[in-house]
Amino acid sequence: MHAIRQMDMHGGIKIALRFRERFWDETASFFSLVDPAPVWWTAAPGAPYLMGFFTGPRAANIAADNDPVATCLDLLSAVFGEQVREQLVGWRMINWSVDPWSLGAYSSVSVGAHGLRPALAAHHGRVHFAGEATALDGHAASVHGAITSGWRAVAEIEAAHE
Ligand SMILES: Cc1cc2nc3c(=O)[nH]c(=O)nc-3n(C[C@H](O)[C@H](O)[C@H](O)COP(=O)(O)OP(=O)(O)OC[C@H]3O[C@@H](n4cnc5c(N)ncnc54)[C@H](O)[C@@H]3O)c2cc1C
CATH class of the missing domain: 1.10.10 (Arc Repressor Mutant, subunit A)
Structure with missing residues (x-):
């Protein structure tokens, strides 16, 4: 019980954005950006989707964000331009911390749990x-x-x- 209490379970959140068309390089498989969402994957060739991945404290921050999609679009528009906002046609957010069968994404060794x-x-x-x-x-x-x-x-x- 001591080990269970001391270890952390970090959160994980994915936000999938669907756009009218791909406005990024057809050969790119992912983009490495800056906070709040450093990791963005593209979908299969031709599909106009981007998937942002948030883990640990970043997952907690985006979960507490009143408008997580606006936060993503702010970040992506700094890279791809304002077309990002006009191109968006749908989105979905998956939060493993509130999935009752997962309650998080990864075990993690917090201070004192080594x-x-x-x-x-x-x-x-x-x-x-x-x-x-x-x-x-x-x-x-x-x-x-x-x-x-x-x-x-x-x-x-x-x-x-x-
Ligand atoms: C978004 C995300 C991306 C990831 N990406 C990668 C990756 O790229 N590469 C990688 O190697 N790992 C990745 N991981 C981590 C990897 O998925 C996990 O480490 C791994 O699946 C854990 O397997 P597990 O069997 O320990 O637990 P789980 O796969 O969580 O299995 C536990 C099972 O127990 C069930 N369960 C829970 N409570 C009960 C109960 N009370 N009664 C009955 N059943 C119950 C759950 O439904 C679940 O099926 C990722 C995780 C997440 C969330």
């Missing part, structure tokens, strides 16, 4: 734990960490039954 992952990963009697937060191989907060933690838990269960 070295606590092994406690999260430790089995409790016959109950074994997997999931990215319990990955002990340096791949926490990722799909590969989730997978390797599953392999570890299975190995523990097999060893317990030998």
Whole structure:
């Protein structure tokens, strides 16, 4: 319980913007911009979508923003010009912190929580734990960490039954 309380679960938010047409370089797969949204992916070739990715404190800031789309358009118009606002035809925001089955995006080691992952990963009697937060191989907060933690838990269960 100490480890659970000490570890953080960082938020993650994606904002997808749909435009009338692509006004960016057809070959670009993502744009690296500045705060408040440094990461922007483009969609499949030809599709007029941009997807902004906000994590950690940036996710908290955009979640508290009264008009997150206006904030995104302010940032993008500084790069692509005012056409960005006229081109917008739709948007969607996905916030993993308010998804009841996720309650966040990534486990994160806050100040004072260093070295606590092994406690999260430790089995409790016959109950074994997997999931990215319990990955002990340096791949926490990722799909590969989730997978390797599953392999570890299975190995523990097999060893317990030998
Ligand atoms: C927006 C976003 C982008 C990401 N991008 C990447 C990336 O590019 N590369 C990468 O490697 N990782 C990425 N990650 C991280 C990666 O998705 C996670 O680390 C990984 O999915 C965690 O897997 P998990 O099995 O530990 O947990 P989860 O995938 O969260 O699985 C937990 C499961 O438990 C279920 N559950 C929860 N509570 C209960 C309950 N009470 N009863 C029954 N079931 C319950 C949930 O519905 C869920 O299916 C991203 C995460 C987010 C949110």
